[in-house]
Amino acid sequence: MSPTLAPSPARPGADAVAAKGWRAAHKWLILRRSSQIGILLLFLAGPWFGVWIVKGNLNFSYTLNFLPLTDPYVILQSLAARQMPEKLALIGAAIVLLLYLLVGGRSYCAWVCPVNLLTDLAYWLRVRLGIKGSAHISRPTRYWVLAMTLVVAALTGSIAWEMVNPVSMTHRGLLFGIGLAWAVLLAVFLFDLFVMRHGWCGHLCPVGAFYSLVGKLSVARIRLPARAACNDCMDCFAVCPEPQVIRPALKAIAGTPPLILEANCTNCGRCIDVCSKDVFAFGTRFKTRVAPVAGVPQAAPK
Amino acid sequence: MDNENKPSAAARRQFLADTARMACGVGLLGLGVGLYSRHAQAFPPAAIRPPGALPEAEFSAACIRCGMCVRDCPFNILHLAKPEEPMSTGTPYFVARQLPCEMCEDIPCVKACPTGALDHSLKDINKSKMGLAVLVDHETCLNFLGLRCDICYRVCPVIDKAITLDPQSNARTGKHTLFIPVVHSDHCTGCGKCEKACPTEIASIKVLPLYMAKGQLSSHYRLGWVEKEKAGGSLVAPEVEHKYNMPEGMQYEHGKGLSGNPGAVPPAPTPAQPATLPKALQGSRL
Numbered sequence A: 001m002s003p004t005l006a007p008s009p010a011r012p013g014a015d016a017v018a019a020k021g022w023r024a025a026h027k028w029l030i031l032r033r034s035s036q037i038g039i040l041l042l043f044l045a046g047p048w049f050g051v052w053i054v055k056g057n058l059n060f061s062y063t064l065n066f067l068p069l070t071d072p073y074v075i076l077q078s079l080a081a082r083q084m085p086e087k088l089a090l091i092g093a094a095i096v097l098l099l100y101l102l103v104g105g106r107s108y109c110a111w112v113c114p115v116n117l118l119t120d121l122a123y124w125l126r127v128r129l130g131i132k133g134s135a136h137i138s139r140p141t142r143y144w145v146l147a148m149t150l151v152v153a154a155l156t157g158s159i160a161w162e163m164v165n166p167v168s169m170t171h172r173g174l175l176f177g178i179g180l181a182w183a184v185l186l187a188v189f190l191f192d193l194f195v196m197r198h199g200w201c202g203h204l205c206p207v208g209a210f211y212s213l214v215g216k217l218s219v220a221r222i223r224l225p226a227r228a229a230c231n232d233c234m235d236c237f238a239v240c241p242e243p244q245v246i247r248p249a250l251k252a253i254a255g256t257p258p259l260i261l262e263a264n265c266t267n268c269g270r271c272i273d274v275c276s277k278d279v280f281a282f283g284t285r286f287k288t289r290v291a292p293v294a295g296v297p298q299a300a301p302k
Numbered sequence B: 001m002d003n004e005n006k007p008s009a010a011a012r013r014q015f016l017a018d019t020a021r022m023a024c025g026v027g028l029l030g031l032g033v034g035l036y037s038r039h040a041q042a043f044p045p046a047a048i049r050p051p052g053a054l055p056e057a058e059f060s061a062a063c064i065r066c067g068m069c070v071r072d073c074p075f076n077i078l079h080l081a082k083p084e085e086p087m088s089t090g091t092p093y094f095v096a097r098q099l100p101c102e103m104c105e106d107i108p109c110v111k112a113c114p115t116g117a118l119d120h121s122l123k124d125i126n127k128s129k130m131g132l133a134v135l136v137d138h139e140t141c142l143n144f145l146g147l148r149c150d151i152c153y154r155v156c157p158v159i160d161k162a163i164t165l166d167p168q169s170n171a172r173t174g175k176h177t178l179f180i181p182v183v184h185s186d187h188c189t190g191c192g193k194c195e196k197a198c199p200t201e202i203a204s205i206k207v208l209p210l211y212m213a214k215g216q217l218s219s220h221y222r223l224g225w226v227e228k229e230k231a232g233g234s235l236v237a238p239e240v241e242h243k244y245n246m247p248e249g250m251q252y253e254h255g256k257g258l259s260g261n262p263g264a265v266p267p268a269p270t271p272a273q274p275a276t277l278p279k280a281l282q283g284s285r286l
Helices: A014-020 A024-049 A072-080 A087-103 A107-112 A115-128 A141-156 A166-176 A181-195 A199-204 A206-215 A235-239 A243-250 A270-274 A285-289 B002-040 B056-062 B068-072 B108-112 B151-155 B193-197 B224-231
Strands: A054-057 A060-063 A067-070 A220-223 A281-284 B092-095 B132-135 B163-169 B177-183 B205-208 B250-253 B257-260
Touching: A014 A024, A024 A054, A024 A107, A024 A115, A024 A166, A024 A270, A054 A166, A054 B068, A060 A087, A067 A072, A067 A087, A072 A087, A072 A141, A072 A206, A087 A107, A087 A206, A107 A206, A115 A166, A115 A181, A115 A199, A141 A199, A141 A206, A141 B002, A166 A181, A181 A199, A235 A243, A235 A270, A281 A285, B068 B108, B132 B177, B151 B163, B151 B193, B193 B205
Parallel strands: none
Antiparallel strands: A054 A060, A060 A067, A220 A281, B132 B205, B163 B177, B250 B257
């Protein structure tokens, strides 16, 4: 990571709060936290209050005894271990794949995954405590880890990664009894806090890597309808968990349209919140064909 | 050309070094995960999989650890393994001594499984093979000690088929009967009711995984009486009536005993041979 991308000492988003007001400068953050906590509460309503809207966990869930949702990544591991799941699990995986093809693959990370709450907290603390320095592992490491999990599944004939996967371990632990999974969570938290900036979600997690591959073709995208208005405050780089995805679209590098097409954008929308110039907006990938690439300063944000 | 080649060679070297570093690091992690998962496949014998579970090797590939079986068990006997427990994290099991399987007729846990890790072809719970009850301790089983405990026999959902009481004489008293509980593997489902109900401090009858509890005859073994019944007659030589070598005038018939007149023809005593010592010993003082 080049030093220019390090968070500026001033709190990112301060300008946006001044320009747009606190609520508008936190709109997507609040929505996102509501989504993460709301989904968790939907799952918890059963075991905690006996209200069974959703059964199961993030690997497979059954909503109102009607809607199956399966994590396609765990199904892929099962297939690599040479087991063919029953129809219900396959239908669930197809629905989830279609869903993330629409809303953006790594939206899973920003809007659903419970570990994101923890790693976001670690990052927030890291900035607050002024913890500098970060171990360097390249971001594509996660694809190696992803490949490794599939190879191990094939070699051992079992879904081996599920034994240590902090993502499913967290969710399952909250719903079915956590055991020592809290120690794994603590390890991820401390790793992100002290060892590496955005370490787990941004560099290592194979679940995120899998969903980023789904997201290569996904429809919902961050657009930059007003990129000409950018005043180089760097706030978006400071809050973005995957800052490398912004630069090509913002700086029109190699004629990139004002559209973030990088697969690792998590569609978290923090860049929209913290930008005092309203450079960013949610949209779809398709508009590029309609709007001229040269950049109309103010296309209508969706 | 040279100017262009030099940086690309350096870049290539850098790329190869980075790739090797990555492959080694992630490979090491993979080795750890793989070995850990192999260890966890040595399933602890006290933990029993839900009905219809595939054999352990296939189960760990088919189960996606979603917990649907746990949720749909009306008696809440199932748990998902926690990371510190010595089996695949997140897979379902129950412990018979705590809460045994109630053998629901509609088998909701199997129906709930989205992947078939619990085999959907299991329609009759009485055909399930979660494990096999074994009367592991003959020294503490109360029936072996001569009491009429019989609890395992009474609680068995497949009474008189999975567990029978076989009478044997009590050699200790010489006049009582021992009622020995005998488990029959073709009917035992491994539900664990017997283990749960066993009144000894530590259960004397336990449900064990099939691979531990069940022996297997070599494939070339034939049971003579079974083969005979199949063939409708003896498969070896024609059966010859056995002739007993008896003194003259005596007969022996199986079931009837001795018959005949022992006094009638006493066998002529042959003149006794003088006992001869082996030559080596003759004349010597013994």
